Amino acid sequence: MSEPTQLFNVQIDGVWHQFKKGTRVIEACAQAGKFVPHYCYHPKLSSPGNCRMCLIEMGMPKLGPDRKPEIGADGKPVINWIPRAQISCAQDVAEGMGIRTDSPMVKECRNGVMEFLLINHPLDCPICDQAGECQLQEYSVEFGTAGSRFLEDKVKKPKRVELGPRVTLDDERCILCSRCIRFMREIAHDDVLGFVSRGSHTYLTAHPNRLLDSNYSLNTVDICPVGALTSTDFRFKMRVWFLKETKSICTSCATGCNTIIGTRQNQIFRQTPRENDAVNSAWMCDYGRLNFHSVNSTDRLKTPRVREGQGLVDTTWNKALVKSGEELKQFSKDEIAVIASGKMTNEELWLAKDLVASIGTSRHDIIPRTGEADDILMSTDRNPNILGAQLIGLTGEKPGLGLEDIAEGVRSGAIKAIVALGEDLTQFGLTADELRKLASLIVMDILPNDTTRSATVLLPSSAFSEKRGSMINIKGRLQRLNRATQPPGLARDDWEIIRDLIQQLTGSDGIYLIEDVFKQMAESISEMNALSLSRIGDKGVQLVEETEEAPAAV
Amino acid sequence: MPYIVARPKLNFSEKAYLPAIFSGLGITLRHFLDILSGKKKVTMQYPEEKWDAKLPAHYRGAPTLVTDEYGRERCVACQLCEFICPPRAITIHPGEIPLENRWRKVEKFPQEFEIDMIRCIYCGLCEEVCPEQAIFLRKDYAITGLTRKEMVHDKKKLYEMGGVMTGLVNKWNDKK
């Protein structure tokens, strides 16, 4: 910035602060540590100022006859208080401004606003999914009154409206803050929502003949301060106060949106975005958000299995690993190929690289996974850790270049064994029959597919929510996954399985902590020097220069 | 701070212990004879004699679910009882009431509602916390079973024990 930022002196609750020009009053109050309740205001959206919850008392410097501010005994300007309360969200700070956030008038205003908001609000809390994280509940306790003076019948509005495939609306609960409308207009660029009717009969609805079917529709549920917009997927599944919240990242594309995984009793109930301005602002796409159901699937592989004749039989980990080692030792190094996955963490990829080195083969790659990008958050690359795989060296500049060669090798018989780490090999042209012909196929995966059915040894592993580890998103940011649930049955952490495979091949002693794997990796990879798994932090670390333009929303 | 407790001064008969011993023996013998002769009766011979008629109104027996006078199950699966339950005896699987149902306005109902009576401590917090007046501690106290499974009261059993409770909540009326 060429010219220095202009700073304004603002008095908040009797204390003078300095704020940058353009700071909204509500943000200034937040920076000064003064909380102002609000519904319609959202830091990432525009301010319409329609909920009236953020009323404060405001004043401007008293001007003398010379049009200059009068200076009081303390050397500061004398403030001329405006006799009416003002909203703090749609107002920028100005020089000499005075703000009171807890004066008797402000308190009375809030109390009145709360009473108005609750007049038509149904007593739905026992069945409302928002209960527990509902700002209406919270502010009602803090600023409202216990009883209602409203004797008339409440206004009836549409309930259980399916706004779109993933969002259900309850109009009676809506307090008309318009956050959802503004989100769809300003962020999702799909202006389908709006208010119709007038007065207390106003209600939210989608445009006629339109559905709220944007890939970002569930963000409206997140930002809805009350329980009006609910996720059809999460609706009535679990009360939010039961959910254990684990900070993690989304692994559905290379953007790596920061998430909170809500679990209870080892089951994932929902994923919500976690604010990180360097990655996803405060949003995430519906696709990534709902992409956790396979983790809860009852089909999950739970027991290590080995092939006996035509079928696979359950066995113990020890036997399965020993068998894997024996299988691999039969072949010369170039008869074996290793297929890793871009969905693996850096630690797993690092050990996979070690496995490749232990085998000695030059045939290894990851399977590319692409999809259409949007200009909001979704990345073209759907492998969440493609940069990690490139940095560690399991794949080249163009991932998947070596796959054709491997497929050809399988068909010609040059390749006799494949180690498939978390990938279905039928994705790059091999058929199930061709996989059957392999002398040895060692598969590590979480769900059954054609490859696992053809496996010689099947090693059940962990899903994204069941492991710790790090990934590098498409913008080169190193971020951390945390364990939210335990793997089902006997399934184990991927990195432990790969470590044990290496041990079977080399007989060397392994590592026993994921932290040590990271340490080992960080010592060899210059970009990661001086980092450790805990030092990554909740919001990640920028590791390499950005390789793609930031998505528009961020 | 050290704190000195003054020793009581004992006279000779107290020092000799014997009078105290004999008066003690007298007391215990009197109790023995009173019970033996049936002059005093403290114990209630449970299966033959029962307290049922004299149970106080606030007696806390087994927790049960109740329906209202229209046959609506009062529970809306808000899971507050599951949350408050100190021994975590309650398990609820909420579900959505289908649109064709008479009580569709309520929207939510418990698909499964289980109270593990092995865990239950009869504290009554579930009754106290219930915003829908759906769970009540009735006067059943002899909850027995031969298996652990039998001791888990499912929804059917809970409604059977609970019966009907009239009044109290009318917010789910169609007019409201």
Place this chain on the structure above:
Amino acid sequence: MMHLLLFALISLIKTIGLIFVIILPMVSYTVYAERRVSAMIQDRLGPNRVGIPLTLFGFQKDIPFFGLVQPIADAVKLLLKEDFTPNHVNKFYYCLAPACAMAPSMMALAVIPFGSQLWGEPMVVANVNIGVLWVFAVSSLGVYGIVLAGWSSNSKYPFLGGIRSSSQMISYELSLALSVIPIFMICGTLNLPEIVRYQTVHGWLISPIWLNGISLFPPSINGQEIMRSFDFLKFLLWIPLFISFIVFTISMFAETNRLPFDLPEAETELVGGYHTEYSSMKFALFFLGEYAAMIVGSAVIVTLFFGGWHVPFLPTTLVDPYTFWGVILGLIHIAAFFFKVALLLFFFIWVRWTLPRFRYDQLMRLGWYFFIEIALVNVFIVAVILPFMRR
């Protein structure tokens, strides 16, 4: 040869009859009595349910029978429990200890006359001259059971219990033995049947003043002799004998580890004391051994102070013991003996549920500072009185 065989056979019958028909049931019913009496003292009822389970055989109702079948249920329970031996114990002594606790009590019974005679046969297993010495000698072996249990359990609470118990039992054995010396001085014999005989003639030693004055059937004494044997000095003798009785009884409480002297197994301090690590029948042996010791203790007290099997106002023998009435009289004497024992057992129980436990130092002080001195002085008092008495 025949004579010897017959003697062995009769002794065997007496032993088996005494132990299996009388003592062992008595032990288990003492446990029952303890539970019922303690319950009633605390205004409860105690076990009153276990009866004959007729419903098992298709009847409508069980017979509760005041819970009198409870000891059998207890025994079955103890037998069916897992006999668990912890890994850290010294196995040999660990197994030996319960037997050491139970056996001495049974052995001590051998010399105690539990009746006058039946068919002319004296109701004592071994009529030996060293009677009382045998009792003391054998019952003092009981401490080995406890010490071995405490030591071999290899665990701190049993160890503390064992140590407490050994010092306690050794301390109180002294006053126990010293306190009965006056009796031998008066009776002039250690033979227990003889002592009982003496009491039938000269009155129970607890109150030697009245019996041979007013007995309706003085065995071989005519009216003149009654007057002659009335002796003022006998009143004097009553004092040391009563002291003897008190010291002996209290020491017996200590010897049998009963409250107020139950420090070896003080639950509140030592978990279960020396038998903390025991379970099932091994535990039961300790438990029963304790009650058996109580019965033996009571039997000794009865024999020494309460005239043994003697019933006042009844003849001690009929001319012909083989007649019907002779046998009945013999049976009455046996019953009388065990009735007296039962009364004393009730006293044991009564005291237990009345008095709190002594502190360890108080216990030792009582034994060493008071009882031994009192018992010793008592011996001298009797020694002073006796020469002045007309024989």
